[in-house]
Amino acid sequence: MKMSQAFIYTFKDIPSEIKGTSVSLLWRAGFIDRLGSGIYSFLPLGWRVHQKISQIIREEMNKIAALEICLPALQPKELWRETSRWDKIDPPLFQLKDRHGKELALGSTHEEVITDIVRKRVKSFKDLPLILYQIQAKFRNEQRATSGLLRTREFIMKDAYSFHPDEENLEDTYKKIISAYKKIFQRCGLPTLQVKADTGTIGGVSSHEFMVVSQAGEDKILLCPKCGFAANVEVYQDDNCPSCKSRLEQKDTIEIAHIFNLGTEYSEKMGAYYLDNKDKRQPIVMGCYGIGVGRLLASIVEVSHDKNGIIWPKNIAPFQIHLVLLNNEKKIIEQANKIYQDFTKENIDVLLDDRPISAGQKLVESDLIGIPLRVIISSKTVEKNQVEIKARAGEKTSYLDMAGMVDKIKKML
Numbered sequence: 524m525k526m527s528q529a530f531i532y533t534f535k536d537i538p539s540e541i542k543g544t545s546v547s548l549l550w551r552a553g554f555i556d557r558l559g560s561g562i563y564s565f566l567p568l569g570w571r572v573h574q575k576i577s578q579i580i581r582e583e584m585n586k587i588a589a590l591e592i593c594l595p596a597l598q599p600k601e602l603w604r605e606t607s608r609w610d611k612i613d614p615p616l617f618q619l620k621d622r623h624g625k626e627l628a629l630g631s632t633h634e635e636v637i638t639d640i641v642r643k644r645v646k647s648f649k650d651l652p653l654i655l656y657q658i659q660a661k662f663r664n665e666q667r668a669t670s671g672l673l674r675t676r677e678f679i680m681k682d683a684y685s686f687h688p689d690e691e692n693l694e695d696t697y698k699k700i701i702s703a704y705k706k707i708f709q710r711c712g713l714p715t716l717q718v719k720a721d722t723g724t725i726g727g728v729s730s731h732e733f734m735v736v737s738q739a740g741e742d743k744i745l746l747c748p749k750c751g752f753a754a755n756v757e758v759y760q761d762d763n764c765p766s767c768k769s770r771l772e773q774k775d776t777i778e779i780a781h782i783f784n785l786g787t788e789y790s791e792k793m794g795a796y797y798l799d800n801k802d803k804r805q806p807i808v809m810g811c812y813g814i815g816v817g818r819l820l821a822s823i824v825e826v827s828h829d830k831n832g833i834i835w836p837k838n839i840a841p842f843q844i845h846l847v848l849l850n851n852e853k854k855i856i857e858q859a860n861k862i863y864q865d866f867t868k869e870n871i872d873v874l875l876d877d878r879p880i881s882a883g884q885k886l887v888e889s890d891l892i893g894i895p896l897r898v899i900i901s902s903k904t905v906e907k908n909q910v911e912i913k914a915r916a917g918e919k920t921s922y923l924d925m926a927g928m929v930d931k932i933k934k935m936l
């Protein structure tokens with residue numbers, strides 16, 4: 524993509540209502556816009572990152588045989604009455620009436636909808652196990668939506684639901700989900716901790732969260748520095764580790780994923796039963812598994828930035844290479860266009876800064892946007908038939924000869 528034709532606007536200052544490190548950087552670097560309290564738009568740069576994260580999630584879910592679906596945001600009240608959550612879920616539902624006076628909610632989660640679909644179709648143990656997931660919009664009627672993208676009223680979430688004949692079968696899938704999640708966060712370049720957690724108003728038997736250690740987080744965990752035991756303070760309050768008795772450390776964390784063993788709570792309330800191999804009627808055992816995509820994106824910025832801007836991990840960066848012309852002489856433009864085409868031919872995502880603005884401003888904006896590798900073309904490099912390269916995360920610059928340059932750069936990506 525060429526910046527002269529792109530929709531990228533960066534800012535030196537931020538509006539007073541934008542508070543927090545990640546949201547400020549994303550707003551200044553042109554990734555997002557804020558429409559109102561807890562309501563954000565993803566602009567072309569931001570949506571590219573969001574899509575790359577979604578695609579990593581999709582690939583890892585598909586590898587464990589989860590099937591992708593798309594469920595409606597609008598959900599009838601009757602369904603929520605079946606589980607008694609219409610008035611009880613926390614944060615509360617956005618509730619509305621249609622023109623006929625019929626009450627509906629904008630879904631904050633989809634246990635009711637998915638259980639309704641499954642109870643109409645799954646009849647036998649032969650239909651189980653089953654994992655269904657979606658990457659779709661959720662709405663939460665938050666009391667305070669003041670933490671930027673970390674706590675919003677509308678957001679896109681990956682939510683998966685699993686269905687099993689028994690607890691043992693669920694445990695097997697639960698472990699597969701944990702290992703898929705670990706791969707997802709690893710591919711996104713985000714270090715996480717898996718902790719024991721409270722089940723809250725989702726309910727069920729037990730739950731785990733995946734946490735990112737960050738001062739921006741609203742959750743607190745206790746972590747054992749010796750054996751790695753970790754739990755949310757909501758479920759464990761002792762000073763010492765239950766496994767090795769070492770003194771626990773308290774950390775501020777951001778919750779980026781939450782997984783639940785739901786047991787038979789939903790299937791019993793909503794009548795989702797199957798016939799086992801002895802023709803006996805049994806409630807389906809369920810699990811649910813969420814990842815907030817926008818929150819994951821913001822958490823990456825919280826832990827990966829410096830005073831000049833964002834530093835994107837390579838797999839989810841909006842582009843792999845930022846190709847910057849330091850001035851717009853004819854010779855430089857010609858060489859930049861050639862390099863741009865060479866990268867594009869090799870399927871490398873490249874953002875070309877071909878705008879007629881000062882070199883200083885281009886470099887400042889390049890640091891702010893945070894693409895992992897910068898390739899610079901200037902009068903000096905053209906004269907020597909070279910390019911200058913610099914990793915966003917480092918200080919050092921180096922030079923590569925034009926001959927074989929694309930292959931050498933491909934190896935760095």
Ligand SMILES: [Zn+2]
Nearest residue numbers: 747750764767
């Ligand atoms: Zn320990």
